[in-house]
Amino acid sequence: MMPFELHDMQTAPHSSRAIMADMQSHGGELPNLLRTLAESPVALDAYRQLATLLSRSSLTSIEQQVVYVTAAHTNQCHYCTAPNPMLGEDDQAVEVTTAIRHGQRLVDVRLQALRRFTATMTEHRGWVPEADVESFLRAGFTRENLLEVITGIALVTLSSYANHVTATPLDHFAP
16 A cells, blocks of 8 residues: 655644644654654544543653553564654663563553553453453452553544554654
């Protein structure tokens, strides 16, 4: 398939421009994923809204990263699993996301439980065995956390599937 256009403010559909401007005002340069999603104002806004909602979730920022990188790795998304210096990851986040990208076990038992649950949820498309749900809850997570993991997987699934179909190139700022 031919790669999709990487839109900017001049080439994006009119309805995407306000969304792009809003996203730029919060984060500077738009990543290629968002420039590709701009082809559809609905897809771009869905991504923005889910990301905004998840930023206020009960999961910590490191837990959110575990969900995102694990789901992306499970979905085999080249774009989503590329290291991204724009995230401003601290040392723990770099260590954790690098381990996930390389298929290594996480040292933190709680984060490993989150990783395992996220991978199982993604692989089984939501049909997670009850024992896995119980194990996740025993690791100290809540039912609220469980539903937010599913929401995080939804965001990553949107980006992964879009990246698969559109052949989104890595950003120039990705190492």
